[in-house]
Amino acid sequence: MKSRGWQLTFKKLNLVLLHRDGKEYLTSQQLIREIKDELYVHGGRINTVDLAKELNVDLNQINTSVAEIVKGKEVQLVSGYLIAHYYLEKLAREINEKLQLQGQINVGELTLQFDLPAELLQHNVLERYLGKIIIGRQDTSEPRTFYTEEYILRTKAKIRGALMGLLKPTPVTVIINHCNMADRLFMSLFDQLNAPGVLTGRQAGALYVPSCYTKSQNDWVMSFFKQNNYLEYDALSRLGISDPKGYVKRALPNENLTFLSSCVIGSQIKQQLETALEECISSKSYLDIVSLLPSILSDKDIESVLDALLKENWKSTVLFDNAVFSTNYIENLKQACMPMTNEKAVAVVKSGRYQQFILEKQLSKASDIQTSHVDHKAERREERRRKAASGKGGGGTQGRETKTKAVKKHPRSKQTVAQDSDSDDASNVVKKVPLNLEIVTVQDVENIIQMPLEFEGLDDLIPQIAEYLQGFLNQTAMNIARETAEKLLQDANQTRRQTHSSAQDKINILVNDIKLYEKGLKAFAAEQQSQFIKYLLKSLGGDVLSEFCKYAANQCNLSVQVDVLSVEQRNKIINDLTEEYMKPLKALNATLADQNLDAFYQAVDVCLGECGMILKKVDKKKDKILVQNHREKLITELENCEDPVLALHLSVLAIFAILTQNMLHASGRQVPLIISYLKAQLKDEDYKLLQAYHELVTKFLTASDEDKPAIADLLSNEISLMRNVVQEVKKYK
Numbered sequence: 084m085k086s087r088g089w090q091l092t093f094k095k096l097n098l099v100l101l102h103r104d105g106k107e108y109l110t111s112q113q114l115i116r117e118i119k120d121e122l123y124v125h126g127g128r129i130n131t132v133d134l135a136k137e138l139n140v141d142l143n144q145i146n147t148s149v150a151e152i153v154k155g156k157e158v159q160l161v162s163g164y165l166i167a168h169y170y171l172e173k174l175a176r177e178i179n180e181k182l183q184l185q186g187q188i189n190v191g192e193l194t195l196q197f198d199l200p201a202e203l204l205q206h207n208v209l210e211r212y213l214g215k216i217i218i219g220r221q222d223t224s225e226p227r228t229f230y231t232e233e234y235i236l237r238t239k240a241k242i243r244g245a246l247m248g249l250l251k252p253t254p255v256t257v258i259i260n261h262c263n264m265a266d267r268l269f270m271s272l273f274d275q276l277n278a279p280g281v282l283t284g285r286q287a288g289a290l291y292v293p294s295c296y297t298k299s300q301n302d303w304v305m306s307f308f309k310q311n312n313y314l315e316y317d318a319l320s321r322l323g324i325s326d327p328k329g330y331v332k333r334a335l336p337n338e339n340l341t342f343l344s345s346c347v348i349g350s351q352i353k354q355q356l357e358t359a360l361e362e363c364i365s366s367k368s369y370l371d372i373v374s375l376l377p378s379i380l381s382d383k384d385i386e387s388v389l390d391a392l393l394k395e396n397w398k399s400t401v402l403f404d405n406a407v408f409s410t411n412y413i414e415n416l417k418q419a420c421m422p423m424t425n426e427k428a429v430a431v432v433k434s435g436r437y438q439q440f441i442l443e444k445q446l447s448k449a450s451d452i453q454t455s456h457v458d459h460k461a462e463r464r465e466e467r468r469r470k471a472a473s474g475k476g477g478g479g480t481q482g483r484e485t486k487t488k489a490v491k492k493h494p495r496s497k498q499t500v501a502q503d504s505d506s507d508d509a510s511n512v513v514k515k516v517p518l519n520l521e522i523v524t525v526q527d528v529e530n531i532i533q534m535p536l537e538f539e540g541l542d543d544l545i546p547q548i549a550e551y552l553q554g555f556l557n558q559t560a561m562n563i564a565r566e567t568a569e570k571l572l573q574d575a576n577q578t579r580r581q582t583h584s585s586a587q588d589k590i591n592i593l594v595n596d597i598k599l600y601e602k603g604l605k606a607f608a609a610e611q612q613s614q615f616i617k618y619l620l621k622s623l624g625g626d627v628l629s630e631f632c633k634y635a636a637n638q639c640n641l642s643v644q645v646d647v648l649s650v651e652q653r654n655k656i657i658n659d660l661t662e663e664y665m666k667p668l669k670a671l672n673a674t675l676a677d678q679n680l681d682a683f684y685q686a687v688d689v690c691l692g693e694c695g696m697i698l699k700k701v702d703k704k705k706d707k708i709l710v711q712n713h714r715e716k717l718i719t720e721l722e723n724c725e726d727p728v729l730a731l732h733l734s735v736l737a738i739f740a741i742l743t744q745n746m747l748h749a750s751g752r753q754v755p756l757i758i759s760y761l762k763a764q765l766k767d768e769d770y771k772l773l774q775a776y777h778e779l780v781t782k783f784l785t786a787s788d789e790d791k792p793a794i795a796d797l798l799s800n801e802i803s804l805m806r807n808v809v810q811e812v813k814k815y816k
Contacts, residue, residue: 114140114148118165122158127170131163161203174204175212182219186234190227201227238262252290252323292323300324304334312349313377341391343384346377356392360407364400367411369539403547417552420531424523424556428563431522432571437564440520522560525553586634587696593627594687594698596746599706601680603745611756613678618750620675624683625650628671631690632656635664638694667693714740721806727798731780734773734805735761738812769808776801 109117117138122129131149135142153160157168174197182188190209194201209217209229220235222228241262300322308314319327331340331347339350355375363370372389380388385405393400393407401408431437528549536545597619604615629648636643636656643656657668671686691698717737724730728751735757739747742764749757758777762770779801783794 109140111148111151114138114144115152118145118148118152119158122165122167127167127173129165131160131165134165162200171208172212172216175208175216178204178208179212179217179219182217182229182231186237187228187230189229249293249296252292252296254290296323301334304330308335308349311377312351313346315346315377315379317345317379341388343380343387345381345384346379348377348388352376353392356388360392360400363407364409364411367409367415369406369408369412369541371406373405401551403544403551406541406544408548413548413552416532416535416548417555419535420523420528420552420556421559423527423531424560425563427522427527428560429567431520431560432564432567437520437522437568441568520561520564521557522564523553523556525549528552528556582634582637583695586630586694589630590627590687590691590696591699593623593630594684595701595706595709596748597623597627597680597683598701599709599746600748603739603743603747606743606745606747607756607760614753614756615747615749616678616680618753619748620678620680620683623748624675625653627687628653628668628675631668631671631694634694635660635668639664663693710740710744710746713746718809721809724802725799727783727795727802728780730802730805731776734776734809737809738765738773741809741812742815765812769811772804772808776805 118134121134121137131145132142134149135145138145149160149165152158152165159166178188178193190201190205193199193204193209197204205227210221213219213221213229217229219229219231222230303322304314304319307318314327314331316327319330324330328342328347331342335349339353341348341353352375356372359370359375372385372392376385376388389405389407401410401413525546526549529545532549532552533545536542536548541548600615600619600623604612604619607615632648632653633643633656636659639660641656641659645652648656653672657665657672660668667686667690671683671690674683674686677683688698714737717733717740721730721733721737724733732751732754735754736747736749738761739745739757742761747757754777758773761773765773776798779794779798783791783798786794
């Protein structure tokens with residue numbers, strides 16, 4: 084019984100807690116009451132360590148009791164602190180006072196101030212008592228921040244005032260720093276304001292653009308475009324427009340715009356260009372595009388505008404740099420150059436350059452064909468060598484062995500190969516002939532067009548236009564040169580045919596005259612005939628040779644400037660002729676000194692054969708008429724002659740022709756022989772008159788200068804006697 088009582092006693096003692104000094108005991112309920120009392124005394128917040136010291140109880144006993152206390156909703160343990168609900172209410176009132184004073188609070192600041200966890204402050208204090216003890220509102224974008232309505236209104240007013248004072252785009256960061264507020268608060272409040280402007284974005288670096296600035300910007304853009312009908316991208320960028328093209332599209336949605344690399348132009352500029360181009364074409368003039376375009380356009384932009392402008396009018400215009408010329412204007416320049424073109428084309432033909440160019444071109448073409456032919460022959464020769472070098476060639480399973488004969492190499496074989504190689508190289512080197520002969524040069528064209536273009540102020544375009552025209556004019560000159568050369572060739576052929584016919588007729592007349600004169604001189608003694616033959620060959624024979632020389636020179640393209648050739652000129656022409664003409668003409672020239680008419684006739688026949696001519700058959704009726712005409716011609720010349728010496732010569736020849744019915748070709752030295760021959764056929768009185776006149780002429784020719792005038796007077800008076808003698812002789816028969 085006693086032991087059982089002791090056990091009960093000890094169980095009761097377990098419910099008693101001993102102080103750390105060991106002098107006092109207390110129960111758990113007492114300890115809980117004392118903890119709550121201490122919590123109240125400390126204002127609703129006490130650290131468990133401090134509580135153990137205050138109550139002089141072991142910390143483990145304190146923690147055990149705290150665990151029991153915390154089970155209720157009125158006290159909670161946070162980070163080693165016992166916190167009562169009334170402490171949180173007091174804390175809420177303090178926070179509210181601070182909020183009302185500052186206008187905004189942040190959980191982070193309260194955490195540092197009250198040394199409490201942020202979660203406790205936010206959820207158990209701020210959010211729990213918001214609208215009850217704490218008068219304000221929570222930031223929706225930042226839950227740990229709380230504001231008062233007065234602060235929000237004041238901040239809105241501050242933001243509105245700052246924005247109203249701005250006249251140009253301003254970075255948002257500058258506005259925020261100036262207003263001393265958070266970025267999120269500014270962004271959230273900006274949306275609630277009817278701000279006189281817009282934000283360019285929500286990220287860092289965004290700009291606030293005032294409406295007044297946008298309006299002035301739009302007004303400037305619209306005014307500038309209305310006045311100039313173009314907008315420069317750089318100018319829009321300087322106004323703060325980040326996307327000039329997009330801005331222009333939005334600002335001018337109904338305009339027919341052309342976007343270029345440096346600017347955008349409107350429809351008015353395009354209409355001006357089209358109108359100016361039409362006028363340019365209709366007036367046959369030119370158009371300087373640059374003068375009608377904004378000066379800020381780059382070369383690339385001008386090129387784009389020109390491409391679009393000339394797309395439908397390219398056939399009627401020609402473009403040089405940035406100047407548009409009508410084809411009629413260019414055609415007028417061409418026509419101004421045509422006289423020069425004709426002149427140079429004719430000159431190049433006359434100089435022979437065109438003919439030489441055509442000849443070289445033909446030779447080059449023939450050489451190319453020959454080279455190609457040689458190449459094919461070389462390939463076939465090489466193929467044969469390869470087949471021969473195969474030696475033992477088997478033609479499939481039926482092929483048989485062949486033997487090749489050894490060939491001794493000659494020393495000259497190497498030289499031959501070397502020569503062949505050299506000849507091949509030489510054949511491959513062909514003189515390159517240009518496709519066209521440059522008859523008209525660019526400088527020639529510049530000289531013609533320089534004056535009209537300088538007058539128009541287009542000096543810088545002269546080289547380009549001249550180069551453009553040169554190709555056409557040179558081709559035209561080539562065509563003119565070809566036509567001129569063909570015409571010259573035709574004329575030359577025609578001239579040669581005419582020359583052939585004319586030369587043949589003249590030679591026939593001369594040879595026939597020589598034969599007629601030959602009949603007349605045969606009336607004289609044989610020893611006297613040689614004098615007449617010598618003179619006949621020297622004069623008329625020389626004329627025959629001259630005709631042959633002129634014809635041969637024409638056939639050999641030698642220039643003969645005179646119609647009557649001297650002996651020296653004949654000899655020079657003969658030496659310059661080709662062999663086919665030189666040889667027979669030299670033979671004919673040699674007969675002129677032989678006094679042999681038969682040799683002369685033979686040489687003439689040879690020359691006629693070489694020249695493709697014939698000697699026409701003698702017509703006796705015509706010869707008789709020729710003799711009569713010759714006689715009448717002599718008489719007519721005598722009637723008109725006033726020279727006493729020539730009158731004697733004509734009288735003698737006329738009397739001979741009347742009496743013998745033959746022609747005689749004689750010089751003044753042979754007049755005495757003719758008079759002696761006529762003595763037997765004339766009446767005595769006529770012969771005496773003729774002989775007396777002859778003696779008087781001889782005296783005149785041998786007289787001194789002092790005596791000649793008197794004798795000349797006598798002869799002049801006696802000329803009528805000679806005329807009468809001739810008339811008397813005509814009456815003999």
